[in-house]
Amino acid sequence: DTGVSQDPRHKITKRGQNVTFRCDPISEHNRLYWYRQTLGQGPEFLTYFQNEAQLEKSRLLSDRFSAERPKGSFSTLEIQRTEQGDSAMYLCASSSDPGLENSPLHFGNGTRLTVT
Amino acid sequence: DAKTTQPPSMDCAEGRAANLPCNHSTISGNEYVYWYRQIHSQGPQYIIHGLKNNETNEMASLIITEDRKSSTLILPHATLRDTAVYYCIVRAWGFGNEKLTFGTGTRLTIIP
Numbered sequence: 001d002t003g004v005s006q007d008p009r010h011k012i013t014k015r016g017q018n019v020t021f022r023c024d025p026i027s028e029h030n031r032l033y034w035y036r037q038t039l040g041q042g043p044e045f046l047t048y049f050q051n052e053a054q055l056e057k058s059r060l061l062s063d064r065f066s067a068e069r070p071k072g073s074f075s076t077l078e079i080q081r082t083e084q085g086d087s088a089m090y091l092c093a094s095s096s097d098p099g100l101e102n103s104p105l106h107f108g109n110g111t112r113l114t115v116t
Numbered sequence: 117d118a119k120t121t122q123p124p125s126m127d128c129a130e131g132r133a134a135n136l137p138c139n140h141s142t143i144s145g146n147e148y149v150y151w152y153r154q155i156h157s158q159g160p161q162y163i164i165h166g167l168k169n170n171e172t173n174e175m176a177s178l179i180i181t182e183d184r185k186s187s188t189l190i191l192p193h194a195t196l197r198d199t200a201v202y203y204c205i206v207r208a209w210g211f212g213n214e215k216l217t218f219g220t221g222t223r224l225t226i227i228p
Contacts, residue, residue, distance in 0.1 A: 004159070033215060042203060042218030043160065056215070091159050095214075102148060102209060105216055107159030 002027060004108035006092050012114045013082055020078045021111045025094030032075050033105060034067055035091040036060065043091055049075060050097075082115045089113075119143070120204045125223040128198075134191040136222055138204030141185040146209050149180060150216065151189045153200040153224075160203065160218075163189065199226045 005024040013019050025032050030051050035043035046065070047057045051072035061067075064082075069075040079086055089112050093105040121139040128134040140149065148167050152160040164171055164178045166187075171178045177190040191198055203221040207214065 031214070035218075040220075042201075042220050043216075045215045045217065048215060093159070102165070104150065104162040104165060106162060109157075109159045 004092055004094055004106055006090075006108040006111050008111055009109065010112045010114075012116065015084060015115055016081055018078065018080045019082060019113065020076050021090055021092075021113075023075045023077070023092030023094075023108060025074070025092070026106060029094035029096050029106075030072065031095045031097065032069055033093040033095075034075070034077050035093065035107075037089040037091060037110070038087075046077075079113075082113075084115045087113055087115045119147075119206045119217065120219055122202075122204050122219065122222045124220070125225070127225050127227055128191075128194045130196060130226050130228050131193055134194040134198065134224060134226070136189040136191075136202050136204075136224065137186065138189070139186045140204070140206050143184050143206050144208065147206045148209060149178065149184075149187050150205045150207050151176070151178065152203045152205065152216075152218075153198075154203070154221070155197075155200045163202075165207075194226045196226050196228065198224065200224060 007022045033048040034046040037043040045058050046061050047067050049069040064080045067077045089110040091110045093107040095105045096103045150165040151163040154160045166178045180187045201221040201223050205216050
């Protein structure tokens with residue numbers, strides 16, 4: 001099964017450190033999404049890419065956050081100078097070009113970040 | 117602002133049909149109804165989606181009212197593995213509007 005893969009699954013870091021997460025989408029999918037989820041809440045949209053172009057960014061994506069998808073395949077999400085409020089599950093999803101298919105998003109199992 | 121309203125929690129006996137309601141009274145003509153579920157510590161799992169016709173797949177059935185202001189997700193024979201949070205989402209279709217906006221969902225507990 002070549003679903004969406006995220007690495008690492010868990011990350012513990014100290015406040016002020018930088019962290020980077022990786023997402024490998026389903027291979028034929030050209031859209032890639034990042035979400036954040038805190039305890040008891042639904043996932044919140046952060047940003048999405050079509051191929052290598054970042055098409056939309058949420059206001060939640062402060063200037064300490066940066067996402068890239070340099071070759072239109074895998075993506076990275078970096079958080080600089082982490083804060084305790086950044087502790088959350090970071091989810092990645094991918095979908096094929098919607099066109100007429102109205103294709104659903106397929107999610108990975110996330111990276112759980114704990115900032116101490 | 118929330119586009120869907122779901123009960124916060126529901127119980128269902130194992131082996132029975134689980135019927136999860138969702139209100140989306142402000143849905144627009146180009147918005148689809150999507151259902152996802154999330155089992156603890158996993159990412160959301162796609163279940164089904166529809167525009168105005170009822171839909172069925174191997175996981176569930178989706179019944180959308182004729183005025184499209186509400187829908188029901190039906191899990192025909194619930195098992196303990198169906199215990200999860202279920203999200204009903206309306207998703208616009210058009211350039212730049214394809215993201216999913218999640219609410220807080222319904223926590224479904226299947227009781228043995």
